[in-house]
Amino acid sequence: MTAPLLQVENLATHFFTRNGVAKAVDDVSFTLSRGEILGLVGESGSGKSVTGFSILRLVDAPGRIVSGRILLNGEDLASLDAEHLRAIRGKRIAMIFQDPMMTLNPVLRIDTQMIEAVQAHTSLSRSAALERCREVLAMVGIASPDERLASYPHHFSGGMRQRVAIAIAFLHEPDLIIADEPTTALDVTIQAQILAEVQKLCAGTGTALIWISHDLAVVSALADRIAVMYAGRIVEQGRTAALIEAPLHPYTRGLIDSVPSRNKRGVPLRQIAGMAPSILNLPKGCAFRPRCARGDGACLTPPQAAEHRPGQWARCFHPHLAEIRSEVPA
Amino acid sequence: MTPIIDIAGVSKRFVRELDTAERIAKALGAGIEKQTVHAVEQVDLTIKPREVLGLVGESGCGKSTLGRMVAGLMTPTEGAIRFRGDDMAALKGKAAREAALKVQMIFQDPMSSLNPRMRVETIVGEAPQVHGLVSRRQRGAYVEEMLHRVGLDPAMRRRYPHQFSGGQRQRIGIARALAVRPDFLVCDEAVAALDVSIQAQVLNLFMRLREAYDLTYLFISHDLGVVEHISDRVAIMYLGRIVEEGATEAIFTGANHPYTQALLSERPVISTAKRRFTTIEGEIPSPMKPPPGCHFHPRCPHAFARCRIERPALKQIAPGRKSACHLNDAA
Ligand SMILES: Nc1ncnc2c1ncn2[C@@H]1O[C@H](COP(=O)(O)OP(=O)(O)OP(=O)(O)O)[C@@H](O)[C@H]1O
Numbered sequence: 299m300t301a302p303l304l305q306v307e308n309l310a311t312h313f314f315t316r317n318g319v320a321k322a323v324d325d326v327s328f329t330l331s332r333g334e335i336l337g338l339v340g341e342s343g344s345g346k347s348v349t350g351f352s353i354l355r356l357v358d359a360p361g362r363i364v365s366g367r368i369l370l371n372g373e374d375l376a377s378l379d380a381e382h383l384r385a386i387r388g389k390r391i392a393m394i395f396q397d398p399m400m401t402l403n404p405v406l407r408i409d410t411q412m413i414e415a416v417q418a419h420t421s422l423s424r425s426a427a428l429e430r431c432r433e434v435l436a437m438v439g440i441a442s443p444d445e446r447l448a449s450y451p452h453h454f455s456g457g458m459r460q461r462v463a464i465a466i467a468f469l470h471e472p473d474l475i476i477a478d479e480p481t482t483a484l485d486v487t488i489q490a491q492i493l494a495e496v497q498k499l500c501a502g503t504g505t506a507l508i509w510i511s512h513d514l515a516v517v518s519a520l521a522d523r524i525a526v527m528y529a530g531r532i533v534e535q536g537r538t539a540a541l542i543e544a545p546l547h548p549y550t551r552g553l554i555d556s557v558p559s560r561n562k563r564g565v566p567l568r569q570i571a572g573m574a575p576s577i578l579n580l581p582k583g584c585a586f587r588p589r590c591a592r593g594d595g596a597c598l599t600p601p602q603a604a605e606h607r608p609g610q611w612a613r614c615f616h617p618h619l620a621e622i623r624s625e626v627p628a
Numbered sequence: 629m630t631p632i633i634d635i636a637g638v639s640k641r642f643v644r645e646l647d648t649a650e651r652i653a654k655a656l657g658a659g660i661e662k663q664t665v666h667a668v669e670q671v672d673l674t675i676k677p678r679e680v681l682g683l684v685g686e687s688g689c690g691k692s693t694l695g696r697m698v699a700g701l702m703t704p705t706e707g708a709i710r711f712r713g714d715d716m717a718a719l720k721g722k723a724a725r726e727a728a729l730k731v732q733m734i735f736q737d738p739m740s741s742l743n744p745r746m747r748v749e750t751i752v753g754e755a756p757q758v759h760g761l762v763s764r765r766q767r768g769a770y771v772e773e774m775l776h777r778v779g780l781d782p783a784m785r786r787r788y789p790h791q792f793s794g795g796q797r798q799r800i801g802i803a804r805a806l807a808v809r810p811d812f813l814v815c816d817e818a819v820a821a822l823d824v825s826i827q828a829q830v831l832n833l834f835m836r837l838r839e840a841y842d843l844t845y846l847f848i849s850h851d852l853g854v855v856e857h858i859s860d861r862v863a864i865m866y867l868g869r870i871v872e873e874g875a876t877e878a879i880f881t882g883a884n885h886p887y888t889q890a891l892l893s894e895r896p897v898i899s900t901a902k903r904r905f906t907t908i909e910g911e912i913p914s915p916m917k918p919p920p921g922c923h924f925h926p927r928c929p930h931a932f933a934r935c936r937i938e939r940p941a942l943k944q945i946a947p948g949r950k951s952a953c954h955l956n957d958a959a
Pocket residue numbers: 313315320321322340341342343344345346347348349359360361512577
């Protein structure tokens with residue numbers, strides 16, 4: 299087997315706040331192959347964004363990567379100096395944010411900022427750079443790129459701005475793109491257009507993708523593999539079909555079951571009791587214990603990730619191993 | 629049955645202010661000016677007692693504006709909204725105050741709709757006391773009762789909003805609305821900000837309350853799965869107009885309007901296999917310059933000459949079922 303493109307090992311990112319240490323990301327490990335799409339899902343505050351920012355080394359005080367390794371093609375990003383990081387960011391790893399204005403400068407024309415982005419990592423001439431910009435804009439489905447290039451961000455709709463941000467991410471055909479809820483603010487029809495473009499681009503360029511989202515439906519339609527986060531940890535990961543069809547972890551199962559379209563109309567939705575704990579004050583042992591129907595004394599010690607089925611990992615002492623999944627009601 | 633809410637020929641127009649990007653651009657010399665938005669255009673809709681009417685549509689299509697008018701928080705530019713037969717804008721004095729209490733609104737963002745400096749007991753208990761529904765002495769017990777109804781620990785009544793989670797804050801908003809004994813709730817994206825597991829809890833609460841207190845809902849959401857689950861009937865909006873309306877099952881199993889069809893085919897559903905997204909072409913047009921004729925024609929795969937000129941009327945196509953598309957005339 300070839301070495302994976304990205305290998306995150308025991309990553310821990312903590313925030314040292316006045317109220318205590320917030321273990322936003324704790325002992326997170328996963329790998330990603332070239333061209334693969336990983337969906338990172340979890341509820342608000344579970345640590346998805348901090349995981350993404352950590353890989354790019356964009357965590358600021360009071361936060362800090364306290365341990366772990368982030369190997370991109372075998373090179374540890376966690377220990378790179380600022381200059382090497384700059385050379386990698388935007389070129390070999392790019393990020394797409396929920397708000398495209400995190401990428402775009404409101405006072406510069408699109409061509410000005412895109413050419414700048416090309417020339418930051420290459421020695422292309424202005425006209426060659428412009429040609430590259432036209433190419434990527436066409437790739438993300440923007441009609442009449444020339445007209446668009448001469449415009450300012452405010453001339454565009456939200457969906458169009460996000461397309462431009464995605465085009466910029468693909469400028470250098472990076473090895474890896476980290477996309478943090480890039481379609482959450484967009485409408486269904488526009489979201490579908492963007493998902494279609496991203497799918498095509500990844501297949502065409504071999505770029506690997508980490509797609510962060512709280513929306514299991516979007517992730518299940520897009521990703522090869524899914525990792526589920528809860529309170530700073532990945533509680534389950536596996537291939538999309540296996541994880542959706544036969545989730546091991548009680549939390550994953552609860553999440554899937556509480557989606558309205560998987561419940562009968564007119565009857566109460568299956569719900570997970572209680573609410574997510576504060577990461578400043580996690581329960582002892584398994585963080586899901588206060589909400590878990592299967593929890594017992596064993597769960598008072600923290601469960602380690604174990605491969606309960608080939609390629610499917612969970613942190614749980616009593617995973618759903620044998621049961622047949624309840625039918626999805628019509 | 630007489631409707632509890634009757635929306636008749638209602639329109640709302642705004643003069644739109646500039647957003648940040650536009651203001652910056654204007655300061656730099658771009659020629660951008662304020663424009664008129666037709667947020668809601670000639671909407672007719674009735675809601676029967678004890679039913680849940682789901683209102684769906686994409687961002688900016690006018691859902692919240694319609695909801696605010698129904699809740700009496702905004703007056704229509706044209707047309708009338710009748711509550712149990714009375715035009716709400718024409719009511720005066722005591723009758724107006726009473727009608728206002730009977731229709732309550734629940735918002736998307738519980739934090740911004742709750743006064744951060746008030747304790748929960750004031751947030752929930754103030755209005756019923758002011759309106760004479762409870763005496764000062766009964767107020768404490770009444771608040772506890774309301775908190776209990778929405779599944780909050782009554783012991784938390786002395787806390788402030790920031791001391792609650794998102795899901796709990798939404799429950800406080802619901803308790804506040806219920807405290808004035810409404811008949812009708814307008815829920816505007818009331819579960820949109822909540823995580824899936826908490827969203828299920830709050831949706832279940834809405835359904836329980838409906839049974840217990842004979843409530844009627846206008847349930848606004850962009851989430852088709854949520855609307856399908858909770859609504860008896862659904863209305864679909866596109867750029868200020870209702871384009872289709874009917875019983876939930878009928879719409880979700882056989883949409884008539886090309887826009888509804890597109891919307892349903894694009895909605896993400898949990899799947900075990902990767903899916904190829906096929907897409908409706910084009911963007912949602914600006915409500916400031918809506919296309920003539922059928923607003924959907926620039927994106928509609930079936931558009932023909934008439935669609936570019938004539939607005940399709942919302943017409944009955946089957947019992948209890950309406951759609952606004954010229955294709956229905958051809959058949
Ligand atoms: N600058 C910071 N200071 C203190 N705590 C922080 C900071 N940034 C993030 N956190 C904490 O880290 C945890 C994880 O946050 P993160 O933003 O990764 O969540 P998320 O899964 O992306 O959630 P969402 O879906 O809401 O975006 C949260 O509990 C958050 O409060």
